[in-house]
Amino acid sequence: MAGETGKKELGKIGEFGLIRLLTEKIKLKNKSSILGVGDDAAVIDPGDRQIIITTDMLTEGIHFDLVYTPLKHLGYKAVVVNLSDIYAMNGEPGQILVSLSVSARFTTEMIEELYEGIHLACEQYKVDLVGGDTTSSLTGMTISITAIGAVEKEKVVLRSGAKENDLICVSGDLGGAYIGLQILEREKMLFNQSGGIQPELEGYDYVLEKQLKPEARKDIIKALSENNIVPTSMIDISDGLSSEILHICNASNTGCRVYADKIPITHETKKNAEELNLEPLSISLNGGEDYELLFTVSINDYPKISTIESISIIGHIAKKTEGTYMVASDGSFIEIMSLGWNSLKNE
């Protein structure tokens, strides 16, 4: 809990100094945040709503590479990926707890920079930082964030509620974050091989921002609520569209039809993908980290959903016996496989 650190001193300012530094600026914004950092635990009052809680752990060298990830962006993204899970339940995030372990190679300034990004995300999404833990590690950095949200009981949206004929919708566009990562990896390799050639990142702004500073789709949840739409199922796209649609179909015991030419891919993503000899459609199906929302709505909601900006209807839910297929632009059926991020990476 906040106020406690690991058993070895963390840098020259000491554990209490670091905690003070990282928490002194915190002011609670939400009515539901009763007590924040500084006691054994935080206290939250959800009123008469249910609590939604999720956690994600990011480890250096696996989830992020500090060679090309600015610490401020990392802090921001670490918060956003957790909030995305709260939105994917149709909830409203209210609080986060941040646990961090760092080795001696990290300076106080670096940790402050990371927290700048964390605070910025809290500001942006109106979330309170109410606790955490700061400790040392023998090597590397690990960030573990827990996000807490609330929702009215009858409005929780699970993965399991999709019904036959429901429309399959996706927010924003797909594939950008994966292309952004490929660009960063390419420039890192060139830099290492050349012994110091400066990276060429011009012309890649869109995909780099999708990778380094993704946003959670708070705006979509708000728009759905304003239009009195409660999705029948929902998930956020962290592992790729294929993998997530299969999660929904498996949990809901249904099949699906997804139309290839309805999958939203921006011009920039397409152009950059082709430059890298990657197939945009495959990337948008299997590239991860887009943090867009994938959800299903009743066909009765069609008139309302079609008026909301940034939402694409990409297909519909089918009977389980009809299987899970993508319909290609030539009308042929391709079975949707759960490749996801992993397999793509190992290709």
Place this chain on the structure above:
Amino acid sequence: MAGETGKKELGKIGEFGLIRLLTEKIKLKNKSSILGVGDDAAVIDPGDRQIIITTDMLTEGIHFDLVYTPLKHLGYKAVVVNLSDIYAMNGEPGQILVSLSVSARFTTEMIEELYEGIHLACEQYKVDLVGGDTTSSLTGMTISITAIGAVEKEKVVLRSGAKENDLICVSGDLGGAYIGLQILEREKMLFNQSGGIQPELEGYDYVLEKQLKPEARKDIIKALSENNIVPTSMIDISDGLSSEILHICNASNTGCRVYADKIPITHETKKNAEELNLEPLSISLNGGEDYELLFTVSINDYPKISTIESISIIGHIAKKTEGTYMVASDGSFIEIMSLGWNSLKNE
């Protein structure tokens, strides 16, 4: 969130295999646990109570040494230290989320053993495991646990409520966990120097159990509640009595008097401490990880508190201007300093 893992394969059974293995036995026990692992987030219904939430991160080589810590004990302890924080707010824990990062040197069997301890603690304390994250790391193991509890609004106990003349109480006995650690470190050193002499752990059962398998004082919270006692302030002893009493006095804006000969130390702890040339009183003041509860009650509760087993009254709260002092057995005053675990370790 549970259901997601890191972006690289974790061992030969793969990410989905591992998640299935670790979660298939989970059955929700608490009415407040609405939805557990398997969606973007868990859902909890606290009824009309407030939510208490805390998190702790344990890193290999800093908080635990796998040379002498059985993985099952580690899993158990990792849960217990978090529950202890919930009890220290006078709350009742209901759920935990477990995030784990492990390097390739860990086998599936090792992770299962760790989870056996986690499940055992959940069983023992009637807590549901409702989510988490399992991912890989480049080196070592990091465990981050978040515990969620609930409490009636008017019964939350903070560190800041102690008043002049309140009695200072402590549960159980102190110093054992620290002595246990010293024994383990000694035997590890001897083992390394001798090239394999088997450790001598007989006669140290009590202190070793305090170190390797501590318990959170659920029984004390229950006894206080049954006796209609709501402490005025409370904290759990993770860093040592000195440090924790200063936390209470600082937060409550008071001073204190603690009587040295009232501090509970068992015969075993004393004997083992002397063998190690350590001063039992100093160890009980500054040794960490006892996870006993330190709390204050109104003097009006004296008749009731004195009938509860396992609680020692060790002093009283004084005016801030009177300072924070321990009264030695010869009547002399010694200022209480926040040495805590750290300084002791660096001596």
